[in-house]
Amino acid sequence: MGKILEIENVSAGYGEEIVLKDVNLVINDNDFIGIIGPNGGGKTTLLRLIIGLIRPYRGSVKFFDDSRERSGGSIGYLPQISHTDPRFPISVIDVVLSGLMSKEGLFSRYPARLKRRAEELLNRLGIEDLKKKNIGELSGGQLQRVYLCRAIISSPRLLMLDEPSTFVDTMFETDFYGILKQLNRDMAIIVVSHDVGTISWYVKTIACVNRNLHYHPSNVITQEQLAAYNCPIQIITHGDIPHTVLEMHKHPK
Amino acid sequence: MTETFVELLGYRFFSNALLASFFASINCGIIGTYIVSRRLVFISGGITHTSFGGIGIGYFFGLNPIMSATIFAVLSALGIEFLAKKAEIREDSLIGIFWSFGMALGIIFIYLAPGYAPNLMGYLFGSLLTVTSLDLYMMAGLTLIVTGFFYLFYKIILFISFDQEYARTHKAPVQLINYVLIGLVAATIVLTIKVAGIILVISLLTIPQTIANLFTKDFRNIIFLSIPFAFLGAFAGLLLSYALNIPSGASIIMALVLTFIAAKLLSIVINHIKVRKAVSGNKENK
Ligand SMILES: Nc1ncnc2c1ncn2[C@@H]1O[C@H](COP(=O)(O)OP(=O)(O)O)[C@@H](O)[C@H]1O
Ligand SMILES: [Mg+2]
Numbered sequence: 001m002g003k004i005l006e007i008e009n010v011s012a013g014y015g016e017e018i019v020l021k022d023v024n025l026v027i028n029d030n031d032f033i034g035i036i037g038p039n040g041g042g043k044t045t046l047l048r049l050i051i052g053l054i055r056p057y058r059g060s061v062k063f064f065d066d067s068r069e070r071s072g073g074s075i076g077y078l079p080q081i082s083h084t085d086p087r088f089p090i091s092v093i094d095v096v097l098s099g100l101m102s103k104e105g106l107f108s109r110y111p112a113r114l115k116r117r118a119e120e121l122l123n124r125l126g127i128e129d130l131k132k133k134n135i136g137e138l139s140g141g142q143l144q145r146v147y148l149c150r151a152i153i154s155s156p157r158l159l160m161l162d163e164p165s166t167f168v169d170t171m172f173e174t175d176f177y178g179i180l181k182q183l184n185r186d187m188a189i190i191v192v193s194h195d196v197g198t199i200s201w202y203v204k205t206i207a208c209v210n211r212n213l214h215y216h217p218s219n220v221i222t223q224e225q226l227a228a229y230n231c232p233i234q235i236i237t238h239g240d241i242p243h244t245v246l247e248m249h250k251h252p253k
Numbered sequence: 254m255t256e257t258f259v260e261l262l263g264y265r266f267f268s269n270a271l272l273a274s275f276f277a278s279i280n281c282g283i284i285g286t287y288i289v290s291r292r293l294v295f296i297s298g299g300i301t302h303t304s305f306g307g308i309g310i311g312y313f314f315g316l317n318p319i320m321s322a323t324i325f326a327v328l329s330a331l332g333i334e335f336l337a338k339k340a341e342i343r344e345d346s347l348i349g350i351f352w353s354f355g356m357a358l359g360i361i362f363i364y365l366a367p368g369y370a371p372n373l374m375g376y377l378f379g380s381l382l383t384v385t386s387l388d389l390y391m392m393a394g395l396t397l398i399v400t401g402f403f404y405l406f407y408k409i410i411l412f413i414s415f416d417q418e419y420a421r422t423h424k425a426p427v428q429l430i431n432y433v434l435i436g437l438v439a440a441t442i443v444l445t446i447k448v449a450g451i452i453l454v455i456s457l458l459t460i461p462q463t464i465a466n467l468f469t470k471d472f473r474n475i476i477f478l479s480i481p482f483a484f485l486g487a488f489a490g491l492l493l494s495y496a497l498n499i500p501s502g503a504s505i506i507m508a509l510v511l512t513f514i515a516a517k518l519l520s521i522v523i524n525h526i527k528v529r530k531a532v533s534g535n536k537e538n539k
Contacts, residue, residue, distance in 0.1 A: 102423035134470035
């Protein structure tokens with residue numbers, strides 16, 4: 001189990017606004033971390049920091065390969081909001097292929113082998129019949145699945161999902177987390193969610209982000225612990241026992 | 254028109270005009286698809302009018318107005334792109350400033366230039382029939398650059414245009430590609446001025462693409478369809494311009510708009526047939 005990246009004493013934000021302060025986090029292969037925290041707590045900012053969209057004011061984000069430091073990591077990313085134009089003339093399959101941008105380089109013609117791989121992924125998510133459709137003809141949930149394909153087509157070492165369940169219908173949700181569990185055999189996963197109850201079925205550990213980051217090395221968390229982590233969110237009870245809800249549904253399989 | 258088409262082709266001015274239409278169609282087909290897809294029509298309109306400043310400078314200093322306008326427009330386009338990012342001025346306000354500044358500069362220089370300004374109407378409304386060899390060389394050169402650039406970098410252009418933020422997460426050279434493309438937009442606009450004129454050039458960058466978009470929703474196919482539509486419009490406009498002795502820009506737009514209406518009607522019919530097929534297909538399944 002190798003170390004993928006290490007965040008050390010990082011402060012980051014936008015302009016004068018400090019959003020994250022003194023954050024430390026290590027991510028290893030096959031980790032499955034659930035990130036929770038209140039709205040505006042800095043969860044998205046943390047992911048943007050890791051992927052390199054913003055730079056830390058202080059501290060460092062270091063990537064590793066065989067415990068040697070590297071300049072960047074191989075990361076798949078599903079953004080919370082995509083600022084894309086629904087009328088942009090691009091097909092589903094091309095959107096999926098765009099997940100290979102950094103691997104294939106500027107000149108790539110994207111050979112048939114990669115197109116087949118994109119089709120396999122669409123197939124796996126049950127949307128292969130959409131491959132030739134224009135991106136604007138999809139529902140929110142379908143679009144989310146396309147973006148998931150885009151995030152994993154490069155077989156990244158780390159997959160980061162920012163509130164993936166926002167658009168996903170409940171039918172697909174269980175399915176979705178099943179797929180994540182399967183993917184987790186090959187890649188570490190970070191998933192941001194406001195629904196602690198649901199993700200804790202699937203994640204291995206939890207990180208609470210609210211300006212600071214508190215790492216919780218278990219997928220079971222109580223309301224008291226959340227309070228201690230300065231993480232004012234409500235655990236949505238899927239059972240009847242308050243406070244220690246999550247112990248109820250250990251491991252669906 | 255008493256001459257046959259073959260006789261017309263024998264005239265230098267006519268074959269020049271035809272070649273200019275050909276190059277302009279390719280340039281506008283490709284660059285216009287980028288403009289329409291990324292909703293850059295407003296900035297393109299801005300760059301078009303800004304380039305009038307370059308034409309004025311050309312008149313005043315006795316340079317080739319198209320050449321000075323090309324340089325002026327490309328620099329303005331890069332300036333707009335740069336300032337919108339770095340100076341945090343809203344892009345559309347910035348475009349408004351460049352737009353009016355360029356026009357004002359053009360007017361001032363043209364008034365100050367000694368003598369009267371020949372062919373001014375041609376720059377405003379297009380004059381395909383006065384295309385020179387130099388114009389053609391410049392247009393052909395641009396065609397080479399535009400087709401080469403899109404051929405080599407098609408995928409990355411498509412991906413960056415679709416989702417810049419995501420492309421950044423892949424460390425794609427988003428800013429560089431944006432600068433190159435906005436520069437090519439400016440060059441395409443100015444080198445199409447002889448065909449359609451400053452006031453009307455935006456038509457060749459939007460109408461063929463909109464027609465193509467009625468039949469396909471794929472970036473590449475829009476390019477390949479809008480080139481022949483642009484050429485059709487330019488060709489019909491050219492004949493009309495010659496026959497009636499009117500500015501080519503106006504006649505081209507007439508041809509394009511009529512084509513658009515016809516295509517829209519055609520697409521309505523096609524869609525109607527498709528829907529009926531789909532509905533009856535569902536019935537059979539049940
Ligand atoms: N692009 C931005 N510019 C300025 N401030 C921002 C930007 N994005 C987010 N913020 C601020 O950063 C804080 C954290 O935002 P975010 O990381 O999106 O929170 P979360 O994902 O946990 O809801 C918020 O207070 C928000 O206002
Ligand atoms: Mg967020």
